[in-house]
Amino acid sequence: MANSSVDMEDIQTVDLMSELLRRMKCASKPDKRLVFIGPPGSGKGTQSPVIKDEFCLCHLSTGDMLRAAVAAKSPLGVKAKDAMDKGELVSDDLVVGIMDEAMNRPKCQKGFILDGFPRTVTQAEKLDEMLNRRGAQIDKVLNFAIDDSVLEERITGRWIHPSSGRSYHTKFAPPKVPGVDDVTGEPLIQRKDDNADVLRSRLDAFHKQTQPVIDYYAKKGNLVNIPAEKAPEEVTKVVKKVVSA
Numbered sequence: 001m002a003n004s005s006v007d008m009e010d011i012q013t014v015d016l017m018s019e020l021l022r023r024m025k026c027a028s029k030p031d032k033r034l035v036f037i038g039p040p041g042s043g044k045g046t047q048s049p050v051i052k053d054e055f056c057l058c059h060l061s062t063g064d065m066l067r068a069a070v071a072a073k074s075p076l077g078v079k080a081k082d083a084m085d086k087g088e089l090v091s092d093d094l095v096v097g098i099m100d101e102a103m104n105r106p107k108c109q110k111g112f113i114l115d116g117f118p119r120t121v122t123q124a125e126k127l128d129e130m131l132n133r134r135g136a137q138i139d140k141v142l143n144f145a146i147d148d149s150v151l152e153e154r155i156t157g158r159w160i161h162p163s164s165g166r167s168y169h170t171k172f173a174p175p176k177v178p179g180v181d182d183v184t185g186e187p188l189i190q191r192k193d194d195n196a197d198v199l200r201s202r203l204d205a206f207h208k209q210t211q212p213v214i215d216y217y218a219k220k221g222n223l224v225n226i227p228a229e230k231a232p233e234e235v236t237k238v239v240k241k242v243v244s245a
Contacts, residue, residue: 026056032111032243033136035118037214038144039206040199041155042228047144047239048113055243058108062095062117069098076101096126103134111139121212140242141217144228144235148203156196159188 008016032055038044052059069077070084076097080090095117102108118124131137157170161181168175168188176182192198217223224242228235 022056026110029056029110031136031139032057033114033131033139034112034243035114035138035141035217036144037141037210038226038228039146039148039151039203039210041151042144042146043232043235044115044142044144044228046232047236048115050236051239051243052113054240056110058102058105058112060099060102060108060112060114060117062099065098065102066090066095069101074098074101092120092123092126095123096130099127100130100134118213119209121216124213124216138217138222141214141223142239142242143214143223143225145225146228148200150229151203152196152199155194155199156190158194159190161186161188
């Protein structure tokens with residue numbers, strides 16, 4: 001305990017006060033357990049932080065949780081590291097166990113947004129079993145539905161200025177001169193993954209893997225389709241309304 005009190009003493013008063021105020025504001029928020037599903041480029045990554053802050057939820061990404069468990073050397077983290085060191089996939093039971101541990105953290109008290117999990121029906125069933133043991137369940141599954149052709153236009157039109165990270169889009173935010181950064185006049189590049197062939201193979205894999213999960217939640221009656229082709233601020237309004245309902 002001595003360590004944690006020293007840690008607290010090192011924190012600026014303004015940071016402690018703002019965290020206290022945040023927790024007081026969050027105390028009246030209803031619990032929410034959400035799953036976000038959507039293909040690359042559907043905008044769920046844009047919406048997650050907005051909804052996380054609005055509803056005082058924690059954002060649980062399997063990659064981040066695995067890395068944190070391995071770093072913390074928890075019993076499950078040690079098992080996960082063993083699997084990864086051998087080049088094996090971390091088992092569903094281990095991932096769900098690490099998720100179970102993560103949900104005990106204070107920032108997950110009001111619930112969570114799961115992003116990138118479950119990817120299979122087996123994972124969805126194991127997640128339900130773990131939540132049932134906690135007397136909880138998934139409240140809403142938000143499916144960021146968007147036509148593949150819209151995604152193709154969104155993603156293949158992206159151009160980046162490598163040194164500054166400035167991004168452009170041939171249709172939605174074009175540079176003043178095609179292929180050239182507005183500020184420096186240097187050439188723009190496209191990421192290797194932002195071409196149509198790579199995107200189509202990623203989308204095919206996504207649909208094959210995820211459609212059964214979408215069907216699983218649709219049968220349970222907690223799936224909501226989000227019109228993800230709309231502008232981000234419009235999508236935010238829809239998502240907030242769905243989560244609040």
